[in-house]
Amino acid sequence: MDVKQTSMKIKVLAFGIVKEIFSxxxxxxxxxxxxxxxxxxxxxxxxxxxxxxLVSYLVAVNNEYAEALQIVDVRDEVAIIxxxxxx
Amino acid sequence: xIDIQISDKPLNIQACIDWAMHPECGGIDVFIGTVRDKTxxxxxxxxxxxxxxxxxxxxxxxxxxxxxxxxxxxxxxxxHRTGILSIGEVPVVIAVSAAHRAAAFExxxxxxxxxxxxxxxxxxxxxxxxxxxxxxxx
Numbered sequence: 474m475d476v477k478q479t480s481m482k483i484k485v486l487a488f489g490i491v492k493e494i495f496s497x498x499x500x501x502x503x504x505x506x507x508x509x510x511x512x513x514x515x516x517x518x519x520x521x522x523x524x525x526x527l528v529s530y531l532v533a534v535n536n537e538y539a540e541a542l543q544i545v546d547v548r549d550e551v552a553i554i555x556x557x558x559x560x
Numbered sequence: 561x562i563d564i565q566i567s568d569k570p571l572n573i574q575a576c577i578d579w580a581m582h583p584e585c586g587g588i589d590v591f592i593g594t595v596r597d598k599t600x601x602x603x604x605x606x607x608x609x610x611x612x613x614x615x616x617x618x619x620x621x622x623x624x625x626x627x628x629x630x631x632x633x634x635x636x637x638x639x640h641r642t643g644i645l646s647i648g649e650v651p652v653v654i655a656v657s658a659a660h661r662a663a664a665f666e667x668x669x670x671x672x673x674x675x676x677x678x679x680x681x682x683x684x685x686x687x688x689x690x691x692x693x694x695x696x697x698x
Binding site for chain 1: 593610611615616618651672678679680681682683684694696697698
């Protein structure tokens with residue numbers, strides 16, 4: 474019988490102010506299989522409490538804004554989107 | 561027709577307008593964003609724009625698709641610059657052509673307003689004594 478994988482490493486991309494909060498343009502996180510976007514945010518906020526000082530921030534999965542309950546897969550491209558200010 | 565671009569090179573405003581020309585259109589509405597020298601009375605030295613390029617292109621394309629659905633618009637162009645820009649330089653050009661002006665004006669306004677809300681591009685204001693990512697903190 475296969476051993477069930479219980480955790481995975483995901484890479485989280487950072488932009489703008491979040492690059493400064495992470496002190497990097499991306500971070501790697503060990504997360505549980507089947508983690509959703511909301512749980513990922515909670516994990517990130519534990520490691521980087523300054524995220525909570527932002528007006529808001531969203532998570533993008535594969536270049537689309539993700540819903541709170543969306544599951545994150547190891548193959549997904551995950552990014553943190555702080556308040557945008559283009560134009 | 562849609563033309564979306566993100567570039568770290570200066571935007572060519574005339575080329576944007578030329579692209580938007582269409583024989584069936586009676587008008588082109590153009591929005592040109594420019595770098596202002598002050599924010600809340602404080603002197604700005606320069607701005608830095610960063611994008612999440614693949615997603616920004618996708619979000620800009622959604623706006624353009626929406627515009628073509630909502631208004632009788634023939635052509636829409638959205639070009640955004642990244643990198644460091646000085647006062648008076650142009651971070652964004654939007655050009656919209658339509659048979660009649662009302663549609664062009666409304667669609668152009670919708671495009672810049674929505675871009676500012678949804679497209680993952682960030683602006684850092686650089687002052688004499690520091691710098692700040694716009695809109696990040698309350």
